[in-house]
Amino acid sequence: MRLLVTRPKEKAERTCARLAAMGHEAFSLPLFCAVHFDDAAKAALGARSWRALAVTSAEALQKIDAGRDAADMRDRPLFAVGDKTARAARAAGFTRVIDGGGDGERLAEAIAAFPPSGDGPLLYLAGDPRAPFFEAALRRFGVAFETVTAYAMRPVADLPVVAILEAARPQAVLFYSAAAAARFFALAPPQLLAEYGLKPLFLCLSAKVAASVPACLSASVRIGGAPDEEGLLALLN
Known part of the structure; x- marks a missing residue:
């Protein structure tokens, strides 16, 4: 599965390595540092x-x-x-x-x-x-x-969001915080995702994180069974 991880850089690298070990293709989009x-x-x-x-x-x-x-x-x-x-x-x-x-x-x-x-x-x-x-x-x-x-x-400046989306073409986006979800959709609103033919799932750490996903995409939201990375990654099973 092609996955986009929205954590800060060092944490995203660890998560991407973990996802690769699970057999997924993971890409990093560090929205904050x-x-x-x-x-x-x-x-x-x-x-x-x-x-x-x-x-x-x-x-x-x-x-x-x-x-x-x-x-x-x-x-x-x-x-x-x-x-x-x-x-x-x-x-x-x-x-x-x-x-x-x-x-x-x-x-x-x-x-x-x-x-x-x-x-x-x-x-x-x-x-x-x-x-x-x-x-x-x-x-x-x-x-x-x-x-x-x-x-x-702090928000990471000058993110090449469109280039990353084109390269990753994610089937799922992982959100660990409400702030990351809100910023992702500020940079990549639903109409932009649709323009590039992207219909990913949005995997959220908790219901509070999921609340930052636009209502029009609620059918694509999945919430982890526990508010930690184990619960989030279990959604991939």
């Missing part, structure tokens, strides 16, 4: 002994070493949105990692139900842009928190 704010994240981690940490993407921990940057916090609870982020937290040196179950609202529920380990607010190491659901749910549950932006996803 990550910019990390290392100093801000490290300063926040060292600023005080927070009640706990929360992370909704492994990207927020990419430049963090708990032993070096968060010695007072490495053994405090770290709430990770899902398995991949939990693994990144452990790799960064955090010892008390709680997997929140796969999305922001469930993560907030896990935090609210967890016995407090100290006074003060939770520190949320966040990305930009981000969906509002996690922070809104924390407020609804009465959890005090502070948000620090640890990274930002």
Whole structure:
């Protein structure tokens, strides 16, 4: 199957290699690239002994070493949105990692139900842009928190979208985020896909991601059974 992967470059390369090993022909269209704010994240981690940490993407921990940057916090609870982020937290040196179950609202529920380990607010190491659901749910549950932006996803400029579509002629497009889906259709609206005779499936990590696919293409949307790459790639079976 001919597949188009819309992740940032390094992640797309890993996914394309995985898809090739599965027997597919994969092409990369990196719509965004990550910019990390290392100093801000490290300063926040060292600023005080927070009640706990929360992370909704492994990207927020990419430049963090708990032993070096968060010695007072490495053994405090770290709430990770899902398995991949939990693994990144452990790799960064955090010892008390709680997997929140796969999305922001469930993560907030896990935090609210967890016995407090100290006074003060939770520190949320966040990305930009981000969906509002996690922070809104924390407020609804009465959890005090502070948000620090640890990274930002910036649009990749001057993408040769038409050339990539012509080369790839994808039978399916993989979307890992709502922002990627929205930008893809801003650059390649349904009428452009039709002009080139393309009728791909749109494989989405979650229902929130699928909501960014134009309604006229809803019949071509497939949603993974779990909000992670395993669930997404299972759609290819």
